[in-house]
Amino acid sequence: MAGLTLSNVTKTFGDFDAVKDVSIDVRDGEFLAVLGPSGCGKTTLLRLVAGFEQVSGGDIRIGGKTVSDAGGSVPPEKRRVGIVFQNYALWPHMTVAENVGYSLKVASVDKAEAKRKVDEALALVDLTGLADRRPANLSGGQRQRVALARCLVAAPSLVLFDEPLANLDVHLRASMEDEFAAFHKRTGTTIVYITHDQSEAMALADRIAVMDHGRLAQLATPRELYTEPASEMVASFIAQGIVLPAKVLSAEEGGKARVEVLGQEATVRCRAGDGPRAAASICVRTPDLEIAGEGEPGIDGTVVRAVYKGGALRIDFAPAADPERLISFEYPGHEGFEEGARLRLRIVSGWLIPRNGTENRQYA
């Protein structure tokens, strides 16, 4: 297996930057998810790594060897990059083993050697025993594993997954997530996994690269993305964080700062060295909010909607100081708040979104 390094990669179509100045260092054996809303440049990034597109700027290295830069591009078939697509594109008239071994046959690999490689690849994806089946007689998850075996048989230096679970139903998705995680643990394959599904990315990846309008918005572990989003985009995109305008009243001390939000003062977590400023924003999530008791400080407002969500109420709260800025949070239990009810909300924790936006955790 090999690592992958993107340095200041840009891809321009006409005068539009589909990928802009992206630098990511994927270490050997790492599982990196590339996550972002539709049109943010995920597929373009994957196509650049695979060699289907040429970079407009920057360079791409696989295992330390440059495969794309301004001077030229190594063709896809010479990059030893395996790709698993969302539509598995298996040959219906071939058995599982024939599908997996097709590229070896085309390359005239010796029969006994080809069989050994096919058996090995099938074992890696836990399909030993299904070698003689045809794709029609397999479940969606098994077909996806055949597609994975077919790419592994060529001994790729890294494997790209292009939304591989997008066509599967919810239950199968969950079990395939477990299988991909087990596969990665077992084999130590370097994986770049494109998805727009954040729970999938969170469950699988060592680190996640969040893309926004072609740029890298943040590169961090799933936990860091959730607890320390680097920008408003990441804060609101990941687990629907609530972004609120804030004034920073004090300099950082012990990882915390005092802020004023909608007329209430609160202490929130922040990055080292962050300091006072008039225009900032914080990210809060349900666990950061409490209903204030009698006589306690808080943000006054009105419940505009309360929807039962099974075990919890989803409350849309309009603060009196800024009624247009709805704060949506979950309240455990199922009664006590109706539309129009007055409420005082207290911010007990949160994250001060850093001054200078992106911070990307590269490997040294």
Ligand SMILES: Nc1ncnc2c1ncn2[C@@H]1O[C@H](COP(=O)(O)OP(=O)(O)OP(=O)(O)O)[C@@H](O)[C@H]1O
């Ligand atoms: N060949 C092309 N010519 C012109 N524009 C393109 C081309 N390929 C992609 N784009 C544009 O680049 C942007 C990024 O597209 P891309 O397919 O990489 O996004 P994505 O994040 O994969 O989206 P989705 O999740 O919807 O597949 C889009 O605005 C798209 O229209």
